[in-house]
Amino acid sequence: MLSSMLRGSSVALRTVSARSLARPVGVSAMMSPIRLYSSSLNKDEISTRIIDVVKAFDKTTASAQVTNETHFAKDLGLDSLDTVELLVAIEEEFDIEIPDKVADEIKSVGEAVKYIETNPEAN
Amino acid sequence: MTVKAQFLASYKQLLRSLIKSNRRSKISQINEDNKKQIALLTYRKINLVRQQASEVDSKKRLTHLQQTHEITKLIENLKANDPVKLKSLYFYDSPSRLRHTVLHDFPSDQASIDKRLQHLRDISGFIKNQMEYEQLVERYNPGLKMDQEEKVKRTAARVGLRVPDC
Numbered sequence: 001m002l003s004s005m006l007r008g009s010s011v012a013l014r015t016v017s018a019r020s021l022a023r024p025v026g027v028s029a030m031m032s033p034i035r036l037y038s039s040s041l042n043k044d045e046i047s048t049r050i051i052d053v054v055k056a057f058d059k060t061t062a063s064a065q066v067t068n069e070t071h072f073a074k075d076l077g078l079d080s081l082d083t084v085e086l087l088v089a090i091e092e093e094f095d096i097e098i099p100d101k102v103a104d105e106i107k108s109v110g111e112a113v114k115y116i117e118t119n120p121e122a123n
Numbered sequence: 124m125t126v127k128a129q130f131l132a133s134y135k136q137l138l139r140s141l142i143k144s145n146r147r148s149k150i151s152q153i154n155e156d157n158k159k160q161i162a163l164l165t166y167r168k169i170n171l172v173r174q175q176a177s178e179v180d181s182k183k184r185l186t187h188l189q190q191t192h193e194i195t196k197l198i199e200n201l202k203a204n205d206p207v208k209l210k211s212l213y214f215y216d217s218p219s220r221l222r223h224t225v226l227h228d229f230p231s232d233q234a235s236i237d238k239r240l241q242h243l244r245d246i247s248g249f250i251k252n253q254m255e256y257e258q259l260v261e262r263y264n265p266g267l268k269m270d271q272e273e274k275v276k277r278t279a280a281r282v283g284l285r286v287p288d289c
Contacts, residue, residue: 055210088142097139
């Protein structure tokens with residue numbers, strides 16, 4: 001009886017495997033679910049959005065040439081409070097909250113892009 | 124943590140809540156304004172079309188036609204104008220005034236500095252919670268912000284009737 005059960009189960013297994021061979025795509029998708037994020041931000045998109053925000057900031061001195069290398073304090077002439085304002089604006093744009101410790105480290109457009117790229121909640 | 128870092132953190136919190144609540148109210152305000160403008164322009168357009176129909180002089184007709192085109196363009200522009208995309212709403216209107224208020228005779232001894240910073244955090248907490256409260260009130264009372272037309276429509280739908288389209 002035990003052996004028949006085993007045989008039965010092996011048959012069942014075989015049919016399953018045959019089916020899985022016939023439709024490998026569906027089964028593999030079920031086996032390892034792919035994590036789908038609602039938005040996929042790529043680096044260029046992030047940087048253009050951040051640059052747009054920086055340009056909208058009326059305190060920036062050289063608003064014409066904002067690039068990834070632009071440093072908030074050196075190139076834009078922002079003081080610490082201005083930088084805070086800019087970072088809050090960037091937070092709002094991507095609908096996130098940057099923790100204070102990380103925010104202290106962000107001093108240029110490139111660094112902001114890098115942080116937002118690693119943040120899964122950004123959109 | 125130094126005083127400066129503490130101050131920056133509280134300032135940031137305050138700014139965040141201010142911008143969030145400001146942005147929300149401004150977006151709805153701009154939307155309302157746009158709607159009004161569109162209604163006004165549509166009214167003018169209809170008048171122009173009427174005038175054009177009754178006009179005999181072909182030159183005047185042409186100018187009327189041009190004006191109508193311009194108004195149509197304006198209406199389209201207004202319709203395409205989405206305040207959600209406005210980047211300027213991510214910034215506070217008068218940061219210099221806010222800064223002046225916050226930094227005005229900033230105390231020097233630790234106890235009063237702590238008190239001042241706590242005060243800033245309290246303000247930001249109040250603004251944030253007030254905004255959330257308003258959102259909740261709105262969500263639980265959908266009739267509050269509904270205009271008369273929508274109300275009539277829904278009331279009619281409730282008893283199985285439908286308001287005619289025009």
